[in-house]
Amino acid sequence: MDAFIGGLSLIFDPYVLMVMVGAAAFGLVVGSIPGLTATMATALLIPVTFFMDPVPAIAAIVTTVATAIFAGDIPGALLRIPGTPASAAYCDEAFAMTRKGKAQLALGVGLTTSIIGGLIGAVVLMMATSALAEFAFKFSSYEYFWLACLGLSSAVVVSSGSTLKGFVSLLIGLFIATIGIDLISGHPRFTFGSTEMLSGVSFIPAMIGMFAISEVLRFVAAKNNSRPKVPVQSLTNLFKGVGGVLFKYKFNVFRGSSIGAVTGVLPGAGADIAAWVSYGVSKRTSKEKEKYGTGHVEGLVDAGSANNAGLAGAWVPALVFGIPGDSVTAIAIGVLYMKGMNPGPMIFQENPQLLNAVFIAFFVANLLLLPLGYLAIRLSSQLLKIPSRMLMPAILIFCLVGSFAITNSVFGVVIMLAMGVLAYIMEENGFPIAPTILGIVLGAMLEEMFLSSMIKADGELLAFFSRPISATLGVLTILIWLIPLIKMLRKKVAKPQLQ
Amino acid sequence: MKFNDAVFGIFLIVFAIAEIIYTRTFPALHGQRFGASDFPVLIGVGLIICGCLLVVSGYKQRTASSPIEEAISKESNLLTIAGWREKPRSVxxxxxxxLSILFYIFFVDTLGFVITAFSILLVLFLRLQNGVVASFIAALFMTGVSKLLFGVWLLVPLPIGPLGF
Incomplete structure (x- = not known):
């Protein structure tokens, strides 16, 4: 209880609240502009959070992402362009409602379900982390090794596109993590005599490059970046009819939120996958399947609550095991490490106030969404008029200064450029980026756990299966590795049958 | 800018072999069979396996047999920049x-942040088809905002140029 009160006092500090309101406004603007993602918003925010204490820094990240994910619904409903990938699943449905003159209801439902989903996700986060932390204390290096493998492998398997390319992406991330002084032997690796490389690839410039610079490059390389005009519809009475919809589809709200929270816990499966899964389940189990795609609000209720619930879910493995659930929590973990606060079960004993502050930040961020989200919808016609050709140079300059600020030298900018070009080429050729990020974040932990386990076991690989939990996690990981092989074999078996 | 999978595959294999050879120079832990090279070697082996699979996948794309596969194979030249040819302005x-980022890297210490940032912003605003006056005002405004936010508020030691700012 003391820790909870401690957490409350940390969040309800005027400075932290001011940071959260600023972060919410920033998240709403970035999320509502098509082409700028929630992850990009986080990457642009971290140079500023670098200069803050851990609580405002984490609260700013939580608030930015929660608001950006909701704001993605605005251009989705009004222009049929999802503001963030998390709104893509139900963008057509929301736009169909707008064409029927129901933009107000679509956005009203989107806002309220986002808030409810976010709050339910926060409750799940609170309960699941406390329960899992007890369990996590029993873990040794073997369990952590398998857990990191499990997280990274499921990130590859659930990532969009080819599993093979997902593995390549992961290995690239793990390789990047090996650059710099080896923590166990103290030997410099792949630094080629550079003193700046000794501390490794600086995390923040790398994230800015991968999420913001690659996006700027994609924008300028695209042939057509023009946006359709915003339809003129009244958005003044946003909550009219929302109560009736929520009452009618109350079960869908809870189902969407639960699916979102559980999907979010899976490493690599963030808010966007949560929304797709939830929309799919909603359509399959609905009594009015034929109405889907024609501007039916039911799917919106499910998926709208799922994506915001997924955000909190992704923090469960991040806080308990130090294994990020998605790209945003990967960035947040990086921020925590930089502040000298290593996530994992020990944080529950060493810093319970911080942990409670994170939970409370989720509640406050989602409650802030109500007035600020309402304002963003009212201002949407103006927001959507901001041309990207004016924004992109401004984003580039923030990236340059942000990367410079971390290292106080142009070395950060060099890393940003290299990683930006790498991410651009990878995405253009169908290599997902999320596994690389997870590889960079988890690489050091995975190697440390692997080497210390090998030293303990004197090279005996069977020792990795010697404890019940590690054996279970090991078998699970191997099963995940086998999924692509099973898929391949099934395809081969199915092919002759078709012929 | 799309490459055939085989190009990536070959690049990964060559990179991984070079990486593994380089790790041979890393010392082992004192009195142990393990050391700084083990993990990078495992990554290298993984990259070689993935590289080989990408070469096979790229080869399959190029030796298409059905009409659908042929359509895919047209998209699977070793390097596809056809889309880029149609839009020279975007390229x-x-x-x-x-080049703007490289300009920042090489000249910010000499010219200072304000001049470098303003030049980059002005060129980019103009290249993205904004009006001359709007570009000038926007470049000036953004330079001021970033200098204030990072240089004054967050106390980042942004380089000072010959004009003293």
Missing amino acids: INFFVVI
Whole structure:
């Protein structure tokens, strides 16, 4: 209880609240502009959070992402362009409602379900982390090794596109993590005599490059970046009819939120996958399947609550095991490490106030969404008029200064450029980026756990299966590795049958 | 800018072999069979396996047999820049962004943050088809905002140029 009160006092500090309101406004603007993602918003925010204490820094990240994910619904409903990938699943449905003159209801439902989903996700986060932390204390290096493998492998398997390319992406991330002084032997690796490389690839410039610079490059390389005009519809009475919809589809709200929270816990499966899964389940189990795609609000209720619930879910493995659930929590973990606060079960004993502050930040961020989200919808016609050709140079300059600020030298900018070009080429050729990020974040932990386990076991690989939990996690990981092989074999078996 | 999978595959294999050879120079832990090279070697082996699979996948794309596969194979030349040829302005803009970052890296310490940032912003605003006056005002405004936010508020030691700012 003391820790909870401690957490409350940390969040309800005027400075932290001011940071959260600023972060919410920033998240709403970035999320509502098509082409700028929630992850990009986080990457642009971290140079500023670098200069803050851990609580405002984490609260700013939580608030930015929660608001950006909701704001993605605005251009989705009004222009049929999802503001963030998390709104893509139900963008057509929301736009169909707008064409029927129901933009107000679509956005009203989107806002309220986002808030409810976010709050339910926060409750799940609170309960699941406390329960899992007890369990996590029993873990040794073997369990952590398998857990990191499990997280990274499921990130590859659930990532969009080819599993093979997902593995390549992961290995690239793990390789990047090996650059710099080896923590166990103290030997410099792949630094080629550079003193700046000794501390490794600086995390923040790398994230800015991968999420913001690659996006700027994609924008300028695209042939057509023009946006359709915003339809003129009244958005003044946003909550009219929302109560009736929520009452009618109350079960869908809870189902969407639960699916979102559980999907979010899976490493690599963030808010966007949560929304797709939830929309799919909603359509399959609905009594009015034929109405889907024609501007039916039911799917919106499910998926709208799922994506915001997924955000909190992704923090469960991040806080308990130090294994990020998605790209945003990967960035947040990086921020925590930089502040000298290593996530994992020990944080529950060493810093319970911080942990409670994170939970409370989720509640406050989602409650802030109500007035600020309402304002963003009212201002949407103006927001959507901001041309990207004016924004992109401004984003580039923030990236340059942000990367410079971390290292106080142009070395950060060099890393940003290299990683930006790498991410651009990878995405253009169908290599997902999320596994690389997870590889960079988890690489050091995975190697440390692997080497210390090998030293303990004197090279005996069977020792990795010697404890019940590690054996279970090991078998699970191997099963995940086998999924692509099973898929391949099934395809081969199915092919002759078709012929 | 799309490459055939085989190009990536070959690049990964060559990179991984070079990486593994380089790790041979890393010392083992004192009195142990393990050391700084083990993990990078495992990554290298993984990259070689993935590289080989990508070469096979790229080869399959190029030796298509059905009409659908042929359509895919047209998209699977070793390097596809056809889309880029149709939009020279976008290609120039792409390289202008890269050159702007390189300009910052090489000249910010000499010219100072304000002059470097303003020049980059002005060029980019103009290249992205904004009006001359709007570009000038926007470049000036953004330079001021970033200098204030990072240089004054967050106390980042942004380089000072010959004009003293």
